[in-house]
Amino acid sequence: MTARGAAQLSCRTGQKRQRVLEADRESPQGRAQTPSPGEPCLGPPATLGPRRSIYFSGPKSHSAQLGSDFFDQPAVALARAFLGQQTDCPQVLVRRLDDGTELRGRIVETEAYLGPEDEAAHSRGGRQTPRNRGMFMKPGTLYVYIIYGMYFCLNVSSQGDGACVLLRALEPLGGLETMRQLRSTLRKGATGRALKDRELCSGPSKLCQALAIDKSFDQRDLAEDRAVWLERSPPGPSESVVVAAARVGIGHAGEWARKPLRFYLRGSPWVSVVDRAAEQNAQA
């Protein structure tokens, strides 16, 4: 697909300077970042695939922040890379709140949306609107949209025009109590009952609530932002098996609804929806 090359080119060069809403929140204060002490798994990725070499961002961003090269791969590959499929090192999403609190969660479930040909994607048929513009921006750009009038979903643009990856579930690793609080206060019922750990990030909109991610994050760059970024996770306890299953909540999209474009770590209790049938086909 030649669109790839064109997209990549336009990412590098013809980047329109679209102002990111009015919410500039965290950035303005030029606080000298004290890069947090390196995570254990920070070591240079020795087991990496051939093509990817420069993973980390320049000095300007957080030291452990994954750089833009990581995101520059096709949607399916990126969806699997988030789970650590090629690297044996699932990725951790980090959210730094205004007060400095860092919330962390290991990515355990994703969905790939392939672009114009994908009938389930917002970019189907090449539709490009103010809302979904992030899908067409350079790999690593966030696409955050409102769903059902009250929830948010977080996507990361990948290589390929109009292609992206939806983040569906996280294993919470740090800042659990803050997450619980964010989830409780944002919940509609507000029954007051304490949420279990598994209820914090087991769904695309739940994780947005838990990490305080809203529309103001739309079109931000995950490789450069100071308030949200990606890091390598500590090595998992066991080697992870990735399950490929049908995507969730897109019953209308005909044959595209059945394609195995959702990926999750088999056996993880943090996944939003398990698909037993699909797990039979997973490679050990």
Added chain:
DNA sequence: AGTTCGATCTCCT
């Protein structure tokens, strides 16, 4: 200008 419809979550049965 009016209508329709969600890449969801929660609570209830």
Added chain:
DNA sequence: GGAGATCGAACTA
């Protein structure tokens, strides 16, 4: 397993 919440966007005219 199912209904209701709730509103911004996309779509129709």
